[in-house]
Amino acid sequence: MSLFRLRTAVLALVLLGTGCESEAPFPTEDELEQLSILHTPSVKPEVDPTNKFGDNASAAALGHRLFEDKGLSRCGTVSCRDCHQGDSYTVETATAEGCGGQRTERNPPSLLNTGYNRWFMWDGRADRLWSQAVLPLTNPVEMDSDAVVVRARLVADPAYVSAYTQLFGTAPADESDGDRLMANVGKVLAAYQRTLNRTDSPFDADVRRFLAAVEAGTQEKDPAYLGLKTFVRKGQCVVCHKGRMLTDDKFHNLGLKDAGAGKRGQADAVDSLLSWKFNAAGLFSDAPTGLDAARLPTLRAQAQGKPDEVVGAFRTPTLRNVAMSAPYMHTGAEKTLEEVVDFYNEGGDPDGTFPGVRTVTIVKLDLSSEEKQALVTLLKSMTGAPR
Ligand code: HEC
Ligand code: HEC
Numbered sequence: 001m002s003l004f005r006l007r008t009a010v011l012a013l014v015l016l017g018t019g020c021e022s023e024a025p026f027p028t029e030d031e032l033e034q035l036s037i038l039h040t041p042s043v044k045p046e047v048d049p050t051n052k053f054g055d056n057a058s059a060a061a062l063g064h065r066l067f068e069d070k071g072l073s074r075c076g077t078v079s080c081r082d083c084h085q086g087d088s089y090t091v092e093t094a095t096a097e098g099c100g101g102q103r104t105e106r107n108p109p110s111l112l113n114t115g116y117n118r119w120f121m122w123d124g125r126a127d128r129l130w131s132q133a134v135l136p137l138t139n140p141v142e143m144d145s146d147a148v149v150v151r152a153r154l155v156a157d158p159a160y161v162s163a164y165t166q167l168f169g170t171a172p173a174d175e176s177d178g179d180r181l182m183a184n185v186g187k188v189l190a191a192y193q194r195t196l197n198r199t200d201s202p203f204d205a206d207v208r209r210f211l212a213a214v215e216a217g218t219q220e221k222d223p224a225y226l227g228l229k230t231f232v233r234k235g236q237c238v239v240c241h242k243g244r245m246l247t248d249d250k251f252h253n254l255g256l257k258d259a260g261a262g263k264r265g266q267a268d269a270v271d272s273l274l275s276w277k278f279n280a281a282g283l284f285s286d287a288p289t290g291l292d293a294a295r296l297p298t299l300r301a302q303a304q305g306k307p308d309e310v311v312g313a314f315r316t317p318t319l320r321n322v323a324m325s326a327p328y329m330h331t332g333a334e335k336t337l338e339e340v341v342d343f344y345n346e347g348g349d350p351d352g353t354f355p356g357v358r359t360v361t362i363v364k365l366d367l368s369s370e371e372k373q374a375l376v377t378l379l380k381s382m383t384g385a386p387r
Helices: 003-018 029-036 057-067 134-138 147-155 158-168 178-193 202-216 225-234 270-274 295-305 337-345 369-380
Strands: none
Touching (some): 029 202, 057 178
């Protein structure tokens, strides 16, 4: 036990002993550790060994064009961009519109920093950015497409034909394996999306300044004091929104009202991911056999070991750029950051309005209005500059 920790422990005992309600100074050594990994100078998304085109500039250029091409949809009116709009790469409504005016079931996440994600979709039913793309392409509600439609679109444009052929060594017309064609299109779409990063925000500068103030013993005077303290201590936000990307890359049941068909979240996603031909352990991965497959058996073991924890569980999203992507949560039910903070302050929605069991961290918080405001200000400071 370090001196610092010993001192805090002794202090806590003294406080307990006197029945005094005042608390340990913020941050304790553990809290300091959590704070010190929240900010990082911009780092590129980790290389994805399952997509050898992931950081290829020609692949990203082709991916960019395809991302905006409505011709990839069967109805001819819906591109990726239609549901991932503007600077935020999402929509301002709870759900988005696909082929024939159909509505998606869930709120489209922003695609900013999506290359840093470990799992994709709110329920984690894709384990790689490139394979994720197959889902909206083939979803009847979204682009309602398939390899025949996609191949025809590629073949119709000489620029597509030459870019595709240069990258993959086969012309799209000769790519007889439709699954291979879809995986390749996913890989170039991923290369483009991996460039949509915004990581450096006022929040990072605030955390760095705060850490220096802790060193100097002047943190209580720092403007970020109350926000960071509430985020780390009373709000427990950092339990899940941790590390550089402000996410634990895990799934939790917050007790968010949901009566939709997909309300069971991760519980209905694990098996489909594990048996999916496009997963990272499958034929279309560029990683040597087995190398990258370790995450899937781990996922299976987790899901089987604690079946209760996956029902109604959704992925912890990054909080970076969160001010840009209202409305919030997988349902899009919370319209503003103030509403999100109220949701947490209430300890989630009432029992009976969601499936499964609410995770133990989500409890009534009794935040003061200053603490709530400080949290909202903190969340708003997480918007990064474009790069
Ligand atoms: C009709 C609207 C719509 C279209 C078209 C669409 N998306 Fe999405 N996108 C969504 C919704 C809704 C989700 C969340 C779905 C879920 O989690 O169940 C999503 C999720 C994603 C995610 C996961 C992000 C994350 O953080 O988990 C990525 C990446 C993505 N879309 C990329 C694309 C690409 C690439 C295309 C084109 C091939 C595309 N989208 C087309 C609506 C759309
Ligand atoms: C138990 C883990 C956990 C804790 C603790 C937690 N969150 Fe979350 N957070 C999540 C998950 C999971 C979601 C997505 C839930 C869903 O849509 O069903 C989420 C969603 C959000 C969103 C919406 C993001 C978006 O893009 O829609 C915000 C904002 C947010 N949390 C902020 C906070 C704040 C502030 C706190 C502390 C008061 C906090 N979270 C505490 C796990 C957690």
